[in-house]
Amino acid sequence: MHDVAKHDDSKGQYFWVWGGLLALTAIEVWLGYNNRIMSAVHMLEVLLILSVIKSALIIGYFMHLKFETALMRWLLVLAVVTCFVIMYFFFFPDAERIRQLGVQ
Amino acid sequence: MAEATIEHDAVQHGAPGEYEAPLFGAYSKKVGMWLFLASDSLTFGALLFAFSYNRIYTNPWPTPFHAESIANATIMTACLLSSSLTMVLAVFAAQRGDRPWMRNWLLATMIFGTAFIVLHAMEWSKLISEGLILSGFQTILGVSKTATSGELADISKNIPQFPQAFFGLTAMHMLHVTIGVIYLGVIAFRKWFLPALAVIWIAGAFMIPSGNVFHYPVHALGIGLLVAAVIVLLKPKDYDAHDVEVCGLYWHFVDLVWMFIFPLVYLMSTKIS
Numbered sequence: 001m002h003d004v005a006k007h008d009d010s011k012g013q014y015f016w017v018w019g020g021l022l023a024l025t026a027i028e029v030w031l032g033y034n035n036r037i038m039s040a041v042h043m044l045e046v047l048l049i050l051s052v053i054k055s056a057l058i059i060g061y062f063m064h065l066k067f068e069t070a071l072m073r074w075l076l077v078l079a080v081v082t083c084f085v086i087m088y089f090f091f092f093p094d095a096e097r098i099r100q101l102g103v104q
Numbered sequence: 105m106a107e108a109t110i111e112h113d114a115v116q117h118g119a120p121g122e123y124e125a126p127l128f129g130a131y132s133k134k135v136g137m138w139l140f141l142a143s144d145s146l147t148f149g150a151l152l153f154a155f156s157y158n159r160i161y162t163n164p165w166p167t168p169f170h171a172e173s174i175a176n177a178t179i180m181t182a183c184l185l186s187s188s189l190t191m192v193l194a195v196f197a198a199q200r201g202d203r204p205w206m207r208n209w210l211l212a213t214m215i216f217g218t219a220f221i222v223l224h225a226m227e228w229s230k231l232i233s234e235g236l237i238l239s240g241f242q243t244i245l246g247v248s249k250t251a252t253s254g255e256l257a258d259i260s261k262n263i264p265q266f267p268q269a270f271f272g273l274t275a276m277h278m279l280h281v282t283i284g285v286i287y288l289g290v291i292a293f294r295k296w297f298l299p300a301l302a303v304i305w306i307a308g309a310f311m312i313p314s315g316n317v318f319h320y321p322v323h324a325l326g327i328g329l330l331v332a333a334v335i336v337l338l339k340p341k342d343y344d345a346h347d348v349e350v351c352g353l354y355w356h357f358v359d360l361v362w363m364f365i366f367p368l369v370y371l372m373s374t375k376i377s
Contacts, residue, residue: 011193011196014189014192014193015189018185018186018188018189021185021188022182022185025178025181025182025185025366028366028367028371029174029178029371031371032174032367032370032371032374032376033171033174033374033376035371035374035376040372043372044372047367047368047371047372048367050367051363051364051367051368054363055360055363055364058188058356058359058360058363059356059360062188062189062191062192062352062356062359063352063353063356063357063360064349068128068129068130069128069129069130071127071128071129072128072129072130072135072138075128076138076142079142080142080145080146080149083146083149084149087149087150087153088153091153091154091156091157092153092156092157092160094157095156095157095158095160095161096160096161098160098161099160099161099163
């Protein structure tokens with residue numbers, strides 16, 4: 001007999017997540033309107049961190065991955081993140097090399 | 105706020121030994137959708153990396169989005185986030201067997217999704233009319249009435265990688281949202297959705313002028329109609345809570361992708377004085 005995967009969901013927490021996502025979007029837009037308060041690189045870092053938090057909320061709560069089995073959670077997340085890391089090392093060093101060559 | 109308790113009956117394995125327990129503790133449709141979404145995330149990941157690649161080696165990168173564009177994109181983001189909430193409520197309704205409310209919440213999700221598409225199409229049309237264009241739009245899609253001078257026209261001439269990256273990425277996402285709305289319609293209304301989709305397609309084909317960039321792409325709705333008709337007419341069934349949940353996974357993924365497109369494409373290219 002296997003464990004019964006059961007959990008309690010309250011609708012209220014989804015409204016909180018939705019509100020949190022809207023609040024994070026408002027912060028992003030505020031940063032977009034006030035883009036001179038930091039350099040472009042720092043702005044990119046902050047926006048990416050906010051986007052990763054938002055995507056974690058969507059995947060974890062709205063897509064219910066938080067409530068799936070640990071095997072499914074880790075397999076999916078690790079597979080996709082590994083592919084993104086590989087893409088990063090293919091794309092960005094070359095873009096930086098071209099930038100330093102001054103090719104436009 | 106009313107509390108609801110959901111029990112995922114698909115992952116209960118009380119019956120002794122009739123079937124082998126699923127590896128991931130989830131039913132096969134859900135695992136299949138997750139695997140599709142993992143592969144699709146690599147498609148969007150590649151497009152986002154390509155956009156960033158272009159951005160790094162192009163100096164200076166254009167910043168053509170004024171306050172009006174940012175406000176429009178913010179409303180689009182709010183539409184998608186709200187559609188995710190209504191999708192969750194549709195899944196709740198389906199799991200407690202409340203079909204009328206399941207349909208209502210799915211319809212609300214479709215309305216938010218359609219609003220997103222319409223706002224995005226208006227944004228595209230505005231940018232194109234001001235001169236942000238790919239040469240392919242003019243030759244293949246027959247786009248007319250674009251400005252030949254001005255800020256956006258200069259960007260198109262001098263930095264063609266900007267419109268290529270912008271339109272490529274946002275078009276792919278818009279296509280996914282359109283497929284999502286059709287998918288939701290099929291799940292909510294089954295064969296009764298087909299006439300509505302046919303009317304929207306035919307109305308779009310006649311009402312969108314020939315010089316508009318969407319004059320030919322609107323026929324994607326016709327392809328969607330054909331695929332939906334094949335699915336609902338050849339294999340008619342009552343879609344259950346599992347189908348709604350799997351459909352919801354796809355819809356939330358579309359929302360998730362936009363959470364990266366919005367800051368990378370729009371907010372990092374603002375021109376706000």
